[in-house]
Amino acid sequence: MKPIALFTLPNCKWCEEAKFYLKSKKLKYNLIDLSKNKEVLKDCQKHGCTGAPVILIGNSWICGFDKNKINKELGIK
Numbered sequence: 001m002k003p004i005a006l007f008t009l010p011n012c013k014w015c016e017e018a019k020f021y022l023k024s025k026k027l028k029y030n031l032i033d034l035s036k037n038k039e040v041l042k043d044c045q046k047h048g049c050t051g052a053p054v055i056l057i058g059n060s061w062i063c064g065f066d067k068n069k070i071n072k073e074l075g076i077k
Contacts, residue, residue, distance in 0.1 A: 002058035002074065004029035007044055009052040014065040018053040021067060025076065 008015035034041045044054045049063035057073040
């Protein structure tokens with residue numbers, strides 16, 4: 001399984017949806033709060049992501065909560 005990192009912001013509805021979705025699929029992930037880590041925020045922005053959540057699966061960056069992209073990247077239905 002590819003490593004998963006979930007970058008979130010406080011009080012973000014879509015970040016909560018992403019957490020719930022990954023948990024529902026029983027996927028382990030590293031949770032990173034973008035409001036507490038400015039270097040990671042800059043890294044997300046370098047990859048074209050302007051909001052949260054950002055999901056990094058292996059080397060693939062997914063900007064926003066997109067179930068189809070997450071499933072495709074992980075090879076799940």
